[in-house]
Amino acid sequence: MDTDQSVVLPHRFTGRTSGATLLKLSCARPRPGRPFGADAVARLTADGLLGQVLWSTTCTATDVSWANFQQLRDSGLFLAQVDLGGAAGDPARVRELVLAVQILRSLGILVEYDLDLFAGTPRFAGVRDKVAMLRAMVGDGSTPAYFTTAAIVADCSPWLAGYRQRLDPAVQPWLGAGGLSQQLSEAWAEILLAERLLLGLRGGAAHRIALQRLTLRSNTELLNLVATSAREFETSGGTRLLDDELVGPRAELLTQTMLALRNRFWAANKHVVPGPVAAYGG
Known part of the structure; x- marks a missing residue:
């Protein structure tokens, strides 16, 4: 388990953690009878840390459900790094992503994500799709909008x-x-x-x-x-x-x-x- 706070909060890290111990845990893919995050909770329990630390993890939109993440929050989950997984431009996946973000924020779980505006196949249409996805994700003001603008390496228009x-x-x-x-x-x-x-x-x-x-x-x-x-x-x-x-x-x-x-x-x-x-x- 990683206790490096700069890893736990790559975008949001602040010195005012009020003495909290912050961990970053990886979670196995869910399977029947073992929901997402169950292995992380089991590890915390075995190490005597359940209820003593706050932790973050990486997930996809399909991993997120109200009942399960409510239990994970009560077990110390405070931040989820959500994999956007190329959802931009796919209305069904954007809706799934927006619902996941809404569930997380309504449970009081912080949301992080990584998005490069010009990654993939760089086109103006792709920029529009990513901006539209961000609008849907952060439209209630409970999560800040951010993205990167790394140099374009693929072929694109001048x-x-x-x-x-x-x-x-x-x-x-x-x-x-x-x-x-x-x-x-x-x-x-x-x-x-x-x-x-x-x-x-x-x-x-x-x-x-x-x-x-x-x-x-x-x-x-x-x-x-x-x-x-x-x-x-x-x-x-x-x-x-x-x-x-x-x-x-x-x-x-x-x-x-x-x-x-x-x-x-x-x-x-x-x-x-x-x-x-x-x-x-x-």
């Missing part, structure tokens, strides 16, 4: 290659190191961990509502930026929508709102953080 080069710096306020999506992910992890550890948070419900609204605003801004700029670039070979003077102020406003929200919440909850509470953005 316009798509040019679009990727323009898009990559434009989305860094959200997706770069310490960007808005990462900060939102950390904020969700912070409150979930504190609630799971029964630390007696003040204003937790109000903070969740404010955080969900801000996450929805951020997701909408980011995905609209990609969708509209991609459409314009595909038809004309260029766009000003990605210019820093247009993107920067909107991203900065969201970032400052995020910093203020987190700082207010933790200032009101100094009693659950050992030692001085350092302000975010300071």
Whole structure:
């Protein structure tokens, strides 16, 4: 069992884990009479760790069911890395994925995923499909939107290659190191961990509502930026929508709102953080 927290929370890791022990466990594929995650719970029980640690795992959308994951949550599961499995562009698989994410978040389980916007067969249509999938997944604001824009290695049109080069710096306020999506992910992890550890948070419900609204605003801004700029670039070979003077102020406003929200919440909850509470953005 891996106790490296940087592995457990590749996107969401925060220093404010409130002393929790976080493990990453691999789960065997389900089979009749042995549901997904049963082997992980058995290992925790055998090691005397059940109820003593929080843990994460990787799963597919088909692995997720309410009853089983409710039991896994009660056994310490707090984060699921969901394999998107090429669902973009397949309406049935997207619906299955959206349902899985909804179940996980309604159970209070954090959701992570990996998505490269230009992987596979790079086309503008593929970008549209992935953005549409993300909209469906994160549409309620309980999970931040994020993706990568790695260099395109397969053959593609010069316009798509040019679009990727323009898009990559434009989305860094959200997706770069310490960007808005990462900060939102950390904020969700912070409150979930504190609630799971029964630390007696003040204003937790109000903070969740404010955080969900801000996450929805951020997701909408980011995905609209990609969708509209991609459409314009595909038809004309260029766009000003990605210019820093247009993107920067909107991203900065969201970032400052995020910093203020987190700082207010933790200032009101100094009693659950050992030692001085350092302000975010300071």
